Amino acid sequence: MTGVRILVIDDELAIRRFLKIILEAEGHTYIEAGTGQDGLVAAATQRPELIILDLGLPDMDGSVVLKRLREWSSVPVIVLTVKDSETDKVALLDAGADDYLTKPFGVPELLARLRVALRHKQSAVAEPVLRIADFQIDFTDRTVSIRDELVRLTATEYELLRILAQHAGKVVTQRQLLRDIWGPQAVDQSQYLRVYIAQLRKKLERDPSSPDLIITEPGVGYRLRLVDEK
């Protein structure tokens, strides 16, 4: 992964210092802003390729920053959240954030999220086939195989897997999945997802009770895990 310009919007000096070290060690260019307003200005003037946005900003709510940002930019945004603020996380993901990190987080998680976010951005052309270790999904002829064996999936199961695969590595919110598969009237029917995810796991996972591929993001949604995250 080549170095990119990354903007960090966070009011806490300690976090910014830590992120600066890590990001620069990975070869990225580090830009920082301490307030939402400064962040928006920096985003407009410095044109970063990825933004790490903290939610607890002093002057404006993180969600407002995101909203303003999304009015004119589709730059990938990873939000930093505090544990227990589920509603914030989900709301932000629905509002256009690409992924989230729960504080306190370690470096591997951070780098994994970065990689995923940047990969999706960089690949402008969608790949027809996605391979993750033993798993393979072919979007063109709509086939899925695991350990070189073809897997039979129902239409809904495929659809669910397809969405997750298209966002491979990123979290997809429960709401989004329900809305895209079953329609807007089903956004609260989480039991649908549970059933189908369970079925998918049974068919795809080596050990369904300890999934490697389809990961539950508690309170948020699901994510198809990429190899380098392990």
Place this chain on the structure above:
Amino acid sequence: MVEPFRPDPDALLAAIKKEEADAHNGRLRIFFGMAAGVGKTYAMLRAAQERQQEGVDVVVGTVDTHGRAETEALLVGLSIIPRKKLTYRDIVLQEMDLDAILSRKPQLVLVDELAHTNVPGARHPKRWHDVLELLDAGIDVYTTLNVQHVESRKEYVEQVTGITVRETVPDTLLQRACQIALVDITPAELLQRLKDGKVYLGERADAAARNFFQEDRLTALREIALRLTAETVDNELQGLTAARKTTGSWKTSERLMVAVSHSPYSEGLVRATRRLAFNLEAPWIAVNVDTGKLLSKQDQTTLTRNLALVKELGGEVVTTADPDIVAALQRVADQRRVTQMVVGRPTRRWLKDMLFGGTLLDRLVRKSGTFDVHVLRPDKLLSAGKWKTRLKGPWSALYEYWWVLDVMAVVALLGNFLYPVIGYHSVGFLFLLAILALSLFFSLGPILFGAILSALIWDFFFIPPHGTFAITTQEDVIMCVAYLVAALITGSLTNRIRWRENMLRIREERTETLYEIVRAIVGARDKGELARAVTERMGSSLSGDYTVFLRGSEGGLEKDYVAGTTWIVSDKEWAVAKWAFDNRKDAGWSTDTLPDAGALFLPLVGPTEMVGVLAYRPKTNNLLMQDERNLLSSVCRQLAIAVERELLQERSREMQQLAESERLYQTILNSVSHELRTPLTAIIGNASALSNSQIASDPDSRRQLSDEIIKNGERLNRVVSNLLDMSRLSSGKLSLKRDWHEIGDLISVMLDSQKTTLSGHNVVMRIAENLPLVRVDFQLFQQALSNLLLNVATYTAPGTTVEIEARATGRSLQLAVSDNGPGVPEASIPHLFEMFYRVPGSPSGGAGIGLAITKGIVEVHGGTIVVGNRPSGGACFTITLPIEQQPQMPQDDGSL
């Protein structure tokens, strides 16, 4: 032997109490005069103006200027509180606005005409009650009063002037006054004023009023007024000297006693006794002897009034029960060391006197060894009243006479049949038997009537010669007369026995009720039961509705309804209740305050504080009898003591709880401090080691140190999370975000997050197929399970197998976490989930909060968690969650 002078301790105590009271209460200054027109109001206003010049806050409560210009001029500059309008019988009248003055809280208020009677509907029946309330509230009062209105002087004035005095003020009020300013002018001057038209005669601008204003009468009044003022001054002086222990002329040896009854003479006797007592400077008591004779309502009212008069005039009331009046008086006299007794000269009733050994007076004099007897002549004015009382009684039993007549007729007929067999003597016995039988049912009048009638019938119809009242033989005459006497005596005696039995029965019932109530009070467990103990039982003795108001936690009266009463108090009644509570005085029906309220409100005064109010709404509206009043006050006292005890217990419980939470707080503080500091110490230690370049250059050391920092950081994170959860759980502000989840998924996510802590253990999952979904808060439940697993990992050695099993049983889902480690010590099992509980001897590393939080979270989801030891060894935690009705599943679709 002459005793060294010792001031009477009672007097000293009274003086001290008076001083204390004076410090808080307002001071009363009475502008006193012999008659209307001497210039009392004028003097009062002049003094008020002076006060105002000095800077005192003066308001006018009520002042009657009667249009006199000079008096009106003095009102200028004083703030006047507007009077309250009250409607009585469609007339709008104005009264002094007591509440307005109380809320205004001036330093001094002017209240004219102390003897004035208030309009019904005002708080108190008399203006002097209003003044007392003002004084109790700490407000000084100036007022005016004529000598004729003083209670103890009323009779005298009536005698001297010939007018009837209708409004009076008790002498206690004069004693309460700090200053009595006599406004004195010569009668000649007053008469001149009258001529000049400067005197307001009121409604009585008639002949009687003009008779009043005659020089000799005015002189007499002046003397009475002067004497009264002198007496009061003298009294004050005595009070002051007694307190200062200087040699005073304190005659403690005399004690007066007067017998008080329902007799209308009693009033005069009481007043006379008071005068005598005052002159002798001696205490006096009034004794009421309850002979068991039932009194009519009229008599009861008179008795109550007489006893109230005694209290007003400053005497002590003693009630005793004894069929023999003389013995009772003697007994009380002995007990109280009475030296002088006051009695009225009795009317002579020859027959009765002969029978009973002389009049009451004679018997008293004969038996009295230790006291003198003063005999006073009865007051002429009151004798008319006596006759009226006498006549009223018998008429009410008209139907009884009819019955007696019928029975006599029946017996006569019976006698007629039996006469040939038994002879006319025996017929007499028949009549006697009839009289005896009748006396069991009817009152005295009809019985006496029956006795006489039967004698006549017997004489006329049966004793020869028949058909006449004449009696031939002498033996028959004696027999007839003897019969009559026997009938009369036995009839009245039987009657008396019956009444006495009745009285005893009522008395016994009352005592029984009181006993029952006290027993219930003692056995009551809380305030509600205490209140109910009274309200449910009093009705049988004193019929009516009862309710109890108790003091709330802030100290004010609470409108808390006692379960079981159907009486809901109206707002007006509630106001009276609050007044009784605030002022510590009885209020409502049959008291001096707001007597037109439908109920009586008695404050419950405990040993150290006010605890509530007992409210009683009578069934009938007659005046409250003395013994009923006594019953109520006994009950009030008992209730107050019990309630206060209860309140104190509550308070001590609260104290204990407070101490308990203090202790808990300390524990938490210590525990948290330790839990946070421990990982922090490791982090700082390891990090600073890393800063050492030598150590940092070795990759293995670097790895080890950084691992330690990460591990301890995670541990710190855990502790913080747990603390937050704990505070949220205990505050009850935990908002669950419940959603349908698979328990298997939850467990695997949890295990994933606990990878490092469980790295040394062998974890086996046994999740049943097709388990129903559960509606839980994923994050919280994950936290609960994490804490549980962490606990298992901490207390078992590495290498231990941990089994996690999930299955459905009927209506619930069971999650079991078991290990094959050492298990939980038996003694710890009941306490394991308690906050801050650590198994004794366990390795440090937890604050003891983890399991408590797990339990809290499980329970908030409606589930349960238990712990036990497996028979095969090791501990087993079992979480049971209720299975809710499953939601609608999606339609299955076909394969791809």
